[in-house]
Amino acid sequence: SAVISQKPSRDICQRGTSLTIQCQVDSQVTMMFWYRQQPGQSLTLIATANQGSEATYESGFVIDKFPISRPNLTFSTLTVSNLSPEDSSIYLCSVDGTGLGRGYTFGSGTRLTVV
Amino acid sequence: DAKTTQPTSMDCAEGRAANLPCNHSTISGNEYVYWYRQIHSQGPQYIIHGLKNNETNEMASLIITEDRKSSTLILPHATLRDTAVYYCIVRVANNYGQNFVFGPGTRLSVLP
Numbered sequence: 139s140a141v142i143s144q145k146p147s148r149d150i151c152q153r154g155t156s157l158t159i160q161c162q163v164d165s166q167v168t169m170m171f172w173y174r175q176q177p178g179q180s181l182t183l184i185a186t187a188n189q190g191s192e193a194t195y196e197s198g199f200v201i202d203k204f205p206i207s208r209p210n211l212t213f214s215t216l217t218v219s220n221l222s223p224e225d226s227s228i229y230l231c232s233v234d235g236t237g238l239g240r241g242y243t244f245g246s247g248t249r250l251t252v253v
Numbered sequence: 254d255a256k257t258t259q260p261t262s263m264d265c266a267e268g269r270a271a272n273l274p275c276n277h278s279t280i281s282g283n284e285y286v287y288w289y290r291q292i293h294s295q296g297p298q299y300i301i302h303g304l305k306n307n308e309t310n311e312m313a314s315l316i317i318t319e320d321r322k323s324s325t326l327i328l329p330h331a332t333l334r335d336t337a338v339y340y341c342i343v344r345v346a347n348n349y350g351q352n353f354v355f356g357p358g359t360r361l362s363v364l365p
Contacts, residue, residue: 142296180356180358183354230297241299247295
């Protein structure tokens with residue numbers, strides 16, 4: 139199955155700043171997904187990133203707040219902009235293409251704390 | 254995707270079998286049952302999936318009822334490292350344009 143490297147693993151940021159999270163996959167994948175997991179909650183999909191096209195955002199998430207890049211089939215970034223304490227969460231990327239119908243592989247996540 | 258219902262939490266003694274139930278009464282004929290788990294501070298990890306037949310791999314067994322409206326994930330000999338949140342998800346397999354929708358899951362605590 140695909141191996142995902144997600145960076146940074148954690149960060150503490152000042153409110154009003156931005157954080158860019160990187161997701162690198164060891165194989166080419168068609169779709170990449172970005173999730174948010176707020177403290178004590180389950181995962182919520184932010185957007186789907188398809189190489190060569192604009193990301194598709196879920197209800198409640200907008201491009202100005204969560205811009206996404208997908209320059210090639212192995213890499214994507216998620217930026218969380220204009221940070222506020224409510225953005226403190228774990229952000230995870232996920233990819234398809236693991237084969238065998240196993241579903242998706244997830245990165246280890248980025249734990250963001252906004253102070 | 255069909256919705257699932259799981260107990261909020263469960264305890265299991267170390268070395269005993271952990272049986273985690275999931276109800277998915279509105280599952281469609283082409284939807285599989287997937288199980289993932291999330292150990293604290295890590296990303297979700299695939300465990301097993303199945304359509305209608307029982308499945309077993311190195312991690313767990315999946316028992317799906319004949320009417321497919323419910324299933325049970327079995328960890329045959331639970332260890333402390335199996336303490337995690339377990340998610341039951343139903344969706345069409347190999348539908349690469351479709352994300353996984355996570356519910357609240359079951360928090361399994363394996364006790365020494």
